[in-house]
Amino acid sequence: MATIQLSGVEKKFGELHAVKPLDLTINDGEFVVLLGPSGCGKTTTLRMISGLETVTGGRVFLNGEEITWKHPSQRDMAFVFQFYALYSHLSVRQNIAFPLQAQGQKRDIVDKRLKEVVDILHIGHLLSARPGKLSGGDQQRVALARALVRHPAAFLMDEPLGALDAEMRESMRAEIKNLHIAQHATTVYVTHDQVEAMALGDRIVVMSKAEVQQVGTPIEVYYDPANLFVARFIGSPGMNLVASRIAGGAAEMPGGNRYPLPAGWAKPLGGRAEAVLGFRPEAARVSPDGALAGEVYATDMHGGYTVLHVNMAENEIVHIRSDRQTSYPMGTRVRFDIDPKAVRFFDPKSELAVRREAPVRGEVAR
Amino acid sequence: MSRVDVQNLTKRFPTVTALQSVSFSFAHGEFFVLLGPTGAGKTTTLRLIAGLERQDEGSILLDGEPIDARTPAERDVAFVFQQYSLYPTMTVYDNLAFPLRSPLRKTPESVITTTVNEAAEKLRITHLLNRKTAQLSGGEMQRVAIGRAIVRAPRLFLMDEPLSNLDAKLREALRVELKHLQKTQGSTTLFVTHDQIEALTMADRIAVVNEGRIVQQGTPDDIYDRPDTTFVAQLVGTPKINLLPANRRDGSVLVRGSAISVPVPRLALTDSFLLGVRPEDIRPDPAGSFHGTVMLIEPLGVETILHLRSGELTLLSLVPGMARERVGEEIRFSIVQEKLHFFGPDNRRIAEQGH
Numbered sequence: 001m002a003t004i005q006l007s008g009v010e011k012k013f014g015e016l017h018a019v020k021p022l023d024l025t026i027n028d029g030e031f032v033v034l035l036g037p038s039g040c041g042k043t044t045t046l047r048m049i050s051g052l053e054t055v056t057g058g059r060v061f062l063n064g065e066e067i068t069w070k071h072p073s074q075r076d077m078a079f080v081f082q083f084y085a086l087y088s089h090l091s092v093r094q095n096i097a098f099p100l101q102a103q104g105q106k107r108d109i110v111d112k113r114l115k116e117v118v119d120i121l122h123i124g125h126l127l128s129a130r131p132g133k134l135s136g137g138d139q140q141r142v143a144l145a146r147a148l149v150r151h152p153a154a155f156l157m158d159e160p161l162g163a164l165d166a167e168m169r170e171s172m173r174a175e176i177k178n179l180h181i182a183q184h185a186t187t188v189y190v191t192h193d194q195v196e197a198m199a200l201g202d203r204i205v206v207m208s209k210a211e212v213q214q215v216g217t218p219i220e221v222y223y224d225p226a227n228l229f230v231a232r233f234i235g236s237p238g239m240n241l242v243a244s245r246i247a248g249g250a251a252e253m254p255g256g257n258r259y260p261l262p263a264g265w266a267k268p269l270g271g272r273a274e275a276v277l278g279f280r281p282e283a284a285r286v287s288p289d290g291a292l293a294g295e296v297y298a299t300d301m302h303g304g305y306t307v308l309h310v311n312m313a314e315n316e317i318v319h320i321r322s323d324r325q326t327s328y329p330m331g332t333r334v335r336f337d338i339d340p341k342a343v344r345f346f347d348p349k350s351e352l353a354v355r356r357e358a359p360v361r362g363e364v365a366r
Numbered sequence: 367m368s369r370v371d372v373q374n375l376t377k378r379f380p381t382v383t384a385l386q387s388v389s390f391s392f393a394h395g396e397f398f399v400l401l402g403p404t405g406a407g408k409t410t411t412l413r414l415i416a417g418l419e420r421q422d423e424g425s426i427l428l429d430g431e432p433i434d435a436r437t438p439a440e441r442d443v444a445f446v447f448q449q450y451s452l453y454p455t456m457t458v459y460d461n462l463a464f465p466l467r468s469p470l471r472k473t474p475e476s477v478i479t480t481t482v483n484e485a486a487e488k489l490r491i492t493h494l495l496n497r498k499t500a501q502l503s504g505g506e507m508q509r510v511a512i513g514r515a516i517v518r519a520p521r522l523f524l525m526d527e528p529l530s531n532l533d534a535k536l537r538e539a540l541r542v543e544l545k546h547l548q549k550t551q552g553s554t555t556l557f558v559t560h561d562q563i564e565a566l567t568m569a570d571r572i573a574v575v576n577e578g579r580i581v582q583q584g585t586p587d588d589i590y591d592r593p594d595t596t597f598v599a600q601l602v603g604t605p606k607i608n609l610l611p612a613n614r615r616d617g618s619v620l621v622r623g624s625a626i627s628v629p630v631p632r633l634a635l636t637d638s639f640l641l642g643v644r645p646e647d648i649r650p651d652p653a654g655s656f657h658g659t660v661m662l663i664e665p666l667g668v669e670t671i672l673h674l675r676s677g678e679l680t681l682l683s684l685v686p687g688m689a690r691e692r693v694g695e696e697i698r699f700s701i702v703q704e705k706l707h708f709f710g711p712d713n714r715r716i717a718e719q720g721h
Contacts, residue, residue: 199664222667235667282668298546300567301586303603304646309542
């Protein structure tokens with residue numbers, strides 16, 4: 001059981017904010033991902049939760065009890081790092097049992113817990129090996145086992161897959177999620193990889209420049225990003241963002257492209273001369289009678305699909321995801337359309353999303 | 367013109383044979399990618415072509431002429447590394463002009479100015495020309511490094527994982543720029559990477575390298591749609607291809623440990639083999655012939671990975687958008703029959719009959 005609450009938590013180094021005051025409640029059993037580029041404050045936030053870093057303002061609560069100034073070892077949270085931090089002179093079995101033995105647990109309890117985690121992580125065959133002999137993935141499994149075996153109130157994970165190769169990362173990602181489904185332990189997970197965040201998180205906290213940009217479910221941050229940063233950061237490629245002039249009930253884009261404002265947008269965009277029009281690459285479709293046009297800048301084959309990069313004009317390049325059959329030589333003029341339900345708008349100055357008039361649930365293109 | 371022929375290159379180091387009779391060719395204007403895991407021999411190949419390393423056997427031809435005896439400088443190739451290797455105290459302009467100011471070249475300053483400005487424009491770094499390179503971001507530095515390679519207009523570009531040190535967003539952007547640039551310049555490029563997405567998205571052709579040998583060559587379509595071995599099949603595509611142990615029985619292909627069966631293809635099948643199915647070819651389908659339990663859902667935004675338990679097997683299925691399925695749910699699914707892959711016990715693709 002663990003509900004973690006951060007209330008105005010901040011970290012300053014002199015006058016410089018590493019983390020600006022942050023309010024966040026992580027519910028019992030929830031998997032929350034802190035996501036952002038390097039230097040955004042995500043790891044510092046995690047370390048303040050763990051107590052490895054002191055706060056310079058605000059308070060941290062665990063199940064309603066303030067733990068702001070408690071020693072890390074008294075917080076009942078298990079930390080998993082990018083680097084496995086295993087004892088190389090101990091066997092896998094000894095590594096996993098170590099936290100329990102340090103607690104002075106009885107032998108039969110140690111054996112029982114050990115068996116439990118070893119079964120969950122499928123590492124029974126590795127127990128007598130030394131960590132140095134294992135693959136990166138297996139070492140990280142052992143590190144996870146050592147964290148799990150304590151039955152901590154919460155797991156704090158700092159880029160645990162960061163050191164693994166792409167293939168191993170993919171399979172370990174699924175294992176961590178399986179583990180969470182089985183255990184339902186409160187987990188705070190730090191990553192710079194938006195794919196990982198989307199795949200794992202019940203909720204994602206997107207951070208940039210020491211500040212929270214958005215807190216939401218994967219669906220929310222993907223389809224309704226709160227600002228331009230989130231729109232760009234989530235997705236690969238990110239959301240297409242085109243500077244537009246709003247005039248005569250349409251968004252005017254470079255290259256003489258005009259896109260009529262979809263239903264629900266006329267009012268919130270009324271009185272604005274400019275807005276940034278956003279759409280996901282999969283929301284656009286090449287079609288001979290499409291309302292918009294541009295020149296093919298490059299075509300990428302991605303295995304199961306193709307991404308067309310289309311230059312509308314003046315290097316305003318939009319990315320369109322299409323099937324493998326859709327491939328054009330560079331310079332070909334193509335027409336395309338955007339699903340009106342999937343269009344979003346942002347304020348070019350504040351960079352914040354403009355809220356559509358009375359969004360109807362279920363109507364939002366997903 | 368610059369055509370490259372690499373013929374039977376072998377390179378031995380004291381404890382290991384890095385390359386074992388490697389041959390490939392690429393034509394003028396081609397973007398050719400060497401793809402393989404760490405230690406496969408990709409960088410060694412590149413260094414042999416650059417002349418930074420000498421092969422033990424074999425020959426390298428540039429436009430039909432052996433260049434084995436030439437020094438790196440005489441080969442007229444430009445190298446772009448993972449590390450930017452710029453002069454930090456010089457401005458971007460001076461870094462770009464540096465190769466042209468070589469005393470061997472005696473390029474007039476007016477020509478240098480024009481060439482540098484053109485390169486800067488192509489790489490969209492004109493606004494950075496007066497900055498010191500130490501003040502630039504990683505992406506900007508790599509643009510400058512590429513710029514320094516293109517000002518010379520060399521016969522051949524050799525690029526060794528130039529995007530690997532950049533973050534995902536920059537990598538994505540530079541990938542597109544690099545490809546656009548290469549095609550508009552018509553330059554000949556050999557590009558080394560371990561990243562299958564870089565290979566698929568940028569290459570005209572790919573040579574897959576493993577353990578010092580070339581295991582397959584072809585267009586990105588060839589490599590993805592017709593992998594010669596299970597190694598190649600697993601190397602490209604994310605999530606990874608499903609490889610299912612299967613047998614042939616009573617006119618059907620039966621997948622072991624599950625109730626999945628598909629019609630027997632027109633192939634010379636062995637008794638026991640591997641059936642390869644790409645995740646996008648496994649589709650939840652109310653009218654599908656197969657059953658599975660949803661074990662795990664990984665929403666990625668544009669698509670969702672479903673882990674489906676069918677009998678004793680777990681299959682990965684990739685579906686567009688956000689999945690409506692729930693963990694624990696029993697669903698039906700179908701398998702796209704036209705896109706199946708069959709691999710024999712030797713892990714090689716089973717050839718079509720009559721071929």
